[in-house]
Amino acid sequence: MFVLKDVCYSADGNQILKQINLSINQGEIFVIMGLSGAGKSTILRLLNGLIRPNSGAVIVDGKDISRASEKELTQIRRQVGMVFQSAALFDSLTVAENVSFAWRKEKITKAELANRVKETLALVGLSGIENKMPAELSGGMQKRVGLARAIAMKPQAILYDEPTSGLDPMTSNTILKLIKDLNQRLQVTSVVVTHDLAGAFEIADRIALLNNGEIIFVGTAAEMQKANLPLVQKFLTGGQGEQGGYHAAITRS
Numbered sequence: 001m002f003v004l005k006d007v008c009y010s011a012d013g014n015q016i017l018k019q020i021n022l023s024i025n026q027g028e029i030f031v032i033m034g035l036s037g038a039g040k041s042t043i044l045r046l047l048n049g050l051i052r053p054n055s056g057a058v059i060v061d062g063k064d065i066s067r068a069s070e071k072e073l074t075q076i077r078r079q080v081g082m083v084f085q086s087a088a089l090f091d092s093l094t095v096a097e098n099v100s101f102a103w104r105k106e107k108i109t110k111a112e113l114a115n116r117v118k119e120t121l122a123l124v125g126l127s128g129i130e131n132k133m134p135a136e137l138s139g140g141m142q143k144r145v146g147l148a149r150a151i152a153m154k155p156q157a158i159l160y161d162e163p164t165s166g167l168d169p170m171t172s173n174t175i176l177k178l179i180k181d182l183n184q185r186l187q188v189t190s191v192v193v194t195h196d197l198a199g200a201f202e203i204a205d206r207i208a209l210l211n212n213g214e215i216i217f218v219g220t221a222a223e224m225q226k227a228n229l230p231l232v233q234k235f236l237t238g239g240q241g242e243q244g245g246y247h248a249a250i251t252r253s
């Protein structure tokens with residue numbers, strides 16, 4: 001579904017991504033992890049054409065989008081939905097208006113629109129909140145509405161930027177289950193950026209570890225735990241030896 005070939009990206013004279021090579025298969029749940037500032041969100045932005053690489057190719061569903069026109073990129077952004085860390089809902093619109101934003105130019109009856117909104121909200125486990133405003137919802141509900149808005153476009157792939165950050169552990173688990181469930185039900189490709197190692201191990205088909213703009217590891221959770229690379233080990237133990245944060249996260253899982 002996605003191939004990055006020798007992708008380099010710089011902004012303001014800083015090299016943020018260095019020679020990234022990555023291939024994400026159709027239908028898989030691909031998790032990207034790495035320390036803050038490693039370049040994870042930048043990769044997501046490249047995958048749906050929000051930014052272009054300085055060099056290299058970004059191939060989405062067989063098309064190199066690094067030189068695509070604005071019009072082609074608009075199409076790509078419909079094919080590849082993005083769920084932002086901050087839910088990014090339109091505060092002055094109701095939940096129903098947020099979810100149906102992608103259909104605003106379609107000629108459908110009010111009843112059909114209401115029906116579609118209801119079905120889409122049901123997919124993310126919400127019902128009866130159509131007329132609420134985003135500010136009236138909890139953080140977890142806002143994230144689900146953000147997810148509903150992304151799936152309303154019927155995308156082929158969904159990109160999630162830290163979908164569980166700021167949520168309590170139970171709500172985080174529900175969101176991770178939802179990501180897995182939607183991946184199967186909608187047969188989409190899912191790319192998830194997260195700091196939650198236990199969660200990543202639970203849902204990922206494969207995990208990539210990004211360090212300082214470079215991919216230092218790609219493989220399954222089991223392969224990651226066995227990987228004998230100093231940087232992978234350092235990441236797993238949070239750089240603090242056996243008691244470190246990420247290590248603790250694994251042993252809890």
Ligand SMILES: Nc1ncnc2c1ncn2[C@@H]1O[C@H](COP(=O)(O)OP(=O)(O)OP(=O)(O)O)[C@@H](O)[C@H]1O
Pocket residue numbers: 011012014016034035036037038039040041042043
């Ligand atoms: N438009 C930009 N202009 C300048 N620097 C940028 C720009 N976008 C990103 N960066 C820098 O690129 C680096 C990677 O940013 P990115 O947001 O991809 O990191 P991240 O891995 O998602 O981090 P986090 O876990 O904190 O979200 C950071 O050092 C950031 O400051």
Ligand SMILES: [Mg+2]
Pocket residue numbers: 040041042161
């Ligand atoms: Mg980020």
